[in-house]
Amino acid sequence: MRDTLDFLLHDWLRTATLLQRPRFADHTAETFAQVLDTCERIAREKFAPFNRLADTQEPHFDGERVHLPRATHEALAAYVESGMLAAAQDYEFGGMQLPCVIEMAANAFFSRASVAMGGYAMLTSGNASLLMAHGTPLQREVFAKNEFAGRWFGTMCLSEPQAGSSLSDIATRAVPDGEGHEADPLGPRYRLRGNKMWISGGEHEITENIVHLVLAKIPGPDGKPIAGTKGISLFIVPKKLVNTKGELTGERNDVALAGLNHKLGYRGTTNTLLNFGEGRFPVRGEAGAIGYMVGQPGEGLRCMFHMMNEARIGVGLGAVMLGMAGYEASLAYARQRSQGRPITGAGKDATQPPVPLVEHADVKRMLLAQKAYAEGGLALALYCARLVDELHTGDEAARAEAGLLLEVLTPIAKSWPSEWCLEANSLAIQVLGGYGYTRDFPVEQYWRDNRLNMIHEGTHGIQGLDLLGRKVVMKGGEGLRLLALRVADTAQRAGQVEGLAEHANALSGALQKLGAATKAAWATGVPEEALANATPYLQAFGHVVLAWLWLDVALAAEESEAHAALKPGKRAALRYFYAFELPKIDAWLGPVARREPLLREMQDAWF
Template sequence: MAGSVIQQKLLPTLDFFLFEWLALDTLLERERFSDHSGETCRELLAAASEVAAEVFEPANRISDREEPSIDGDGEVVLPESTHQAWHAYRSLGIMGASHDDEHGGLQLPRLVDMAARVVFSASGPNVAPILLTESNAALILQHGSDEQRRVFALPQLEARWSGTMAMSESQAGSSLADILTRATPDGEGFELDPLGPRYRIIGDKMWISAAEHTLTENIVHLVLAKIPQPDGMVSADTAALSLFIVPKFMVGPSTELLEHNDVRLIGLNHKLGNRGIPNTALSFGGTAQNPRGAVGYLVGEPGQGLAQMFHMMNAARTEIGLLAASIGFAGFAVSLDYAKWRRQGRLRGVTSAEQVPIIEHADVKRMLLAQKSYAEGGIALSLYVAKLLDDQQTGSAEAASSAGALLDILTPVLKSWPSEWCLEGNSLAIQVMGGVGYTRDFPVEQYWRDQRLNMIHEGTHGVQAMDLLGRKVRQNGGQSLAELGAKIARTVLAGNEADFENESDALASAWESVVRAANHAWESGDPRDALANATPFLQGFGHVVIAWIHLDLAIAARSSSHSESAGRLAATNYFFTYELPKVNAWLNVVENREKLCRDVDGWSL
């Protein structure tokens, strides 16, 4: 790990978040986590960090240069370094770290599991389909039958198989009601198959990450499709969607691989960034040789597909936010290191024969502080959400209820805020490094390209914004909004007691602006009035949430002797001085129900 400036900077940061802020030691006292200690958690993160630095970082760079390709046999070819990275990750045995012992898991807190994912995401976001594999298995464990869990979920938690989410279609995009893929019962007795009711799937899916490769023995596709009604008609809404397990290879009762299922690679999508993970278009069934379709097994009941898939989508949205923050951190660490040794210019008003390291220039420090506040704020929010997942599973009834309400309202923020602002952070990393920043000799230009995809992955900003303002702030009589407001009020009170009066006042005022804007947005009762400015609302709301996170971190830092404490206070000071004042500009158009974007004649543009 000696050569990895990313991991050298990241491990102390994670240590502060886990032990000084989120009280991991207290969490480990719960019965579910009794096999673990603070020391074993530190050892796990250190082992992950070593693998990330020595294997994932070089593989990440190679996979960007050597994009996935298709060989003469129709197989997707990935660099040998990618295979080595996957093997090294599998050898750690942590794919199912937070899952139950009976499923081969370690019953590790989700908080530590997510911290380990930050480690790998910062060093190698291009080289391992970790995110979708674990969440695919988790969905099957939650909604599948006992046999589906045994046959399809457990091999994924061993990292022997991998998984995908096959949802999007070219003509449908985010409008899932327009999905055309069909599922028909596979003959008489179709419902008696031990692996679940057996259907034949026909249709095409697009933008599927890691849907074809040879990293694992098998690939488990979770496919959304519609079951035609008895008269052959198909409903044109999402209530018709059902979820199916469609394996690449058919599977025997002992998970032995049988014949190839009728799942065919149409082609690869050539992306701006995140090139190392193959992104595919797939065709399920309907060939002249096999017109009946690919074999798929129904998960749960018909018509429950979208509700079930949200289990995986929400997990993916959480991890996209974590990934975005982690890539932002990688850019920050690399540009910070560069700024310490790169000498250029002299300080204004100082006569000196020697040039100074650029980290001494005020504007460079501004850009580094911005990166730090974005990336570490995003990572901290990711870990806070992970602890909420632990509270939901292992806390008291009151804590679990509170965690559920907070998860509802924070998920769209976590998915979107780091995706937008850590992209800006990665742009600033290039700017700090100047001319070398936009060359491929340094990794920060790759980070920017990789990062740009995250604003689109798992629901665009506009989709998340409409979810936040259209549903989450209003559901259950505003329960989630009130729960978050109560948390912020407690931090405001603690901030006043810890000599952060100015920051506490600014945060309290900003939160009042959020609540007022949400109320005024819906004053007319017309969704078109409110949602025309949903994205500015998400931007303002997200900034207030991150300000709250930073103030909470600063309160923990004030009473800590941890090596990260001074940097924590600087990041908080920056965010409240330079970032929080932006909030009113976003919220003003929401509060006033500005109609420009709704009413402008788009054809005239």
């Protein structure tokens, strides 16, 4: 994996060019490599050996405390000591001012080693980054800075037992906390009451405090909650109350663990149902959790999407690395396990010794698929991270383009790896056969852990609605047009390279089909007709994007001298994707283009 990671960073994304920008001027290619080396070592020594332990000894609650294996505490302490929680932040906040693309590449090692243990850090970094973008100076100093230092960890609290993804239906309420609530130095002070479900990292003793970011509805002018999403605001709700110096006051906030959810995978991350304001821990003799508003009233969702979009790319990366882990495990198994004889012109010769599994054509198919999914997904995640660097440090034109491309690609960065790297894990189990289904080998855990990523941070249905309903039509389709220009540029360059021209033509044709289907879906201007088939549109869009990235990666491999040994493998994965995967878009785009009415006309009774 490291060779591929280095190739993608240096030969494809040309991260060395970032060193010319003032923000990254203190770094060199060597410091980038040192960061990757350090994270690879910590992941190998502190995370990977205990991935199975965290799975089998999942968190348990004794009524007072949540217990986790000591190895989880030690792994996260090593992560905190590495400084990676603040890797991309300013020096004044304890950061290293690393490019986002280097930060994401470094975090890939932890996702590969133990995605569940690494989840605490991903949530904390996203929580603190949101506060850096939308919090007041004191909120950044008190809460974000302590999170970046690893003294406190953070969560995001959106879903509720009765609402799930339908945030307009959340029932958690926030009311002003008495006279002078607006003058609190930490932000307008409210009392929250309600319940939040599926909160990862919601209770533990890894750190001395937990900073919850909670969505809740505030009252309107008439004193009643505002309907829909307009009344949703965002609040900092610490587990333990703090003062303006970031010191614990010794008083517990009215946030209580109602119970742990026990999931199929990701068992190493506590997943909780939290009660806010039930009165178990009254503050100043009164029930109601103390929360400090972030941003303006009614802008909670806008603020939270900062963390959600960052988390969506992080979820995609986690899915990629689980796919990569399964690929590497099944490849190693296929190379050492001998079974069966090759088919020759004379058929099978039972007198010959068995050959390694990797010699069989169908096993090669499964391994190539995993390689195409995992390495392609890694390219997608790193490309998005590189766009984040353009968004923050590029010139005005580059920033505008990066922002539009990120809007369009974020649903793909989350959804495509969570579907196809899960398929990679399924294929890894298949390569191992019956052994793959046992807990003696790690591939079954990789599949269980990865299955959650199709739900994490918005299901496929939600991502499809976002892509077709908003992203490709926003600003008159400007984001889609910009992406099409980049795809067309890759096809044009590849058309001049021997062995790649056929793929360039196929990519151009796929792009035209995608554009035509997009127009056809919206031909009547009726959202219900266009969006009924949003999920197959998402799948086709994702495959076109990955076909583009694979061709672009192959072009870089053609020119690479430092990683010339990778060229045959990249070409083989490219050929696989164009031969076996890209043709699938016709089946997905057909219902989209004709606005197939079945799914919106289907009636409950017909089931």
